Amino acid sequence: xxxxxxxxxxxxxxxxxxxxxxxxxxxxxxxxxxxxxxxxxxxxxxxxxxxxxxxxxxxxxxxxxxxxxxxxxxxxxxxxxxxxxxxxxxxxxxxxxxxxxxxxxxxxxxxxxxxxxxxxxxxxxxxxxxxxxxxxxxxxxxxxxxxxxxxxxxxxxxxxxxxxxxxxxxxxxxxxxxxxxxxxxxxxxxxxxxxxxxxxxxxxxxxxxxxxxxxxxxxxxxxxxxxxxxxx
Numbered sequence: 001x002x003x004x005x006x007x008x009x010x011x012x013x014x015x016x017x018x019x020x021x022x023x024x025x026x027x028x029x030x031x032x033x034x035x036x037x038x039x040x041x042x043x044x045x046x047x048x049x050x051x052x053x054x055x056x057x058x059x060x061x062x063x064x065x066x067x068x069x070x071x072x073x074x075x076x077x078x079x080x081x082x083x084x085x086x087x088x089x090x091x092x093x094x095x096x097x098x099x100x101x102x103x104x105x106x107x108x109x110x111x112x113x114x115x116x117x118x119x120x121x122x123x124x125x126x127x128x129x130x131x132x133x134x135x136x137x138x139x140x141x142x143x144x145x146x147x148x149x150x151x152x153x154x155x156x157x158x159x160x161x162x163x164x165x166x167x168x169x170x171x172x173x174x175x176x177x178x179x180x181x182x183x184x185x186x187x188x189x190x191x192x193x194x195x196x197x198x199x200x201x202x203x204x205x206x207x208x209x210x211x212x213x214x215x216x217x218x219x220x221x222x223x224x225x226x227x228x229x230x231x232x
Contacts, residue, residue: 004135010162011139015100018048018146021153022096027089035150035213044149045092046084050077051141052099055134059106062117062131069123103138107131140166144211155208160185166207178227180206197224 022045030042039047054070054077061068071077084095110131121127129137143162147155158166164182168189171180177194181187182203199206201219209215212231219226 004132006161007135007139007165010159010165011135011142013159014139014142014146014162017153018142019097019100021146021149021151022093025089025149025151029151030089030092033150035148039148040085041149041151042085042089042092043081044145045096046081048141048145049092049095049099050080050084052096052103052138055138056099056102056106058119059103059110059131059134062114062119063106063109063111067120069120069125071122073122103134107134136165136169140169147208148213155204155213156202158204158207160203163203163207167203167210170207170210174210174227176227178224180210182206197227198222199227 025041030045031040033039034041034044036044058068058070084092115132116130118128118130121129139162143158143166144155146153147158155163164185164187167180167182167187171189171191174191176196177190177192178196179198180189180191181198181200183200184202187203199209199219199221201209205215205218209219210229212229216226
């Protein structure tokens with residue numbers, strides 16, 4: 001799915017749901033474990049806030065013709081999450097709301113003829129993206145990490161259109177050849193341009209698995225062993 005208006009509509013809905021969940025979390029729940037190893041819920045919210053801020057800064061740079069990497073370094077990115085996660089729930093909620101507005105505002109400033117500008121995730125790194133990719137990136141971050149909060153929202157609550165978008169996006173990055181087949185939509189995706197084992201399940205369960213979050217017990221495989229999925 002490449003229609004930016006459709007992606008923006010999905011992002012608006014996903015953002016609203018995320019903000020409602022974070023707002024409703026009792027302060028003490030921020031210190032409780034998330035679904036991610038070694039991360040408390042505060043770390044997940046901190047990451048979502050800082051991701052929005054980093055994307056906004058990079059997009060704002062494009063808007064004025066400056067090259068701004070998303071993060072100055074991986075160490076700075078990790079340290080920023082740890083530092084913000086150690087602050088108060090009130091500040092975490094505030095930073096997340098501000099980041100949401102900042103991302104939207106920065107995106108609106110990028111001129112159409114700059115949408116293919118190359119942005120580096122880290123200075124000089126091979127991992128790059130374009131402003132045209134930013135909405136899909138933020139949508140995936142929002143929906144996946146909302147489920148990672150393990151707080152009243154799960155991957156099984158994902159909008160089916162988003163789940164299909166996620167599976168298509170992640171399957172395209174896989175380097176091992178296999179097939180994923182959605183039992184609830186009839187869609188099928190082939191990775192690495194080849195054939196191999198066929199992994200079947202609902203599109204949401206496939207998306208969860210393909211992002212390295214497990215759930216193999218909810219899937220079926222035929223024609224070979226279950227492929228190994230790395231970290232997302």
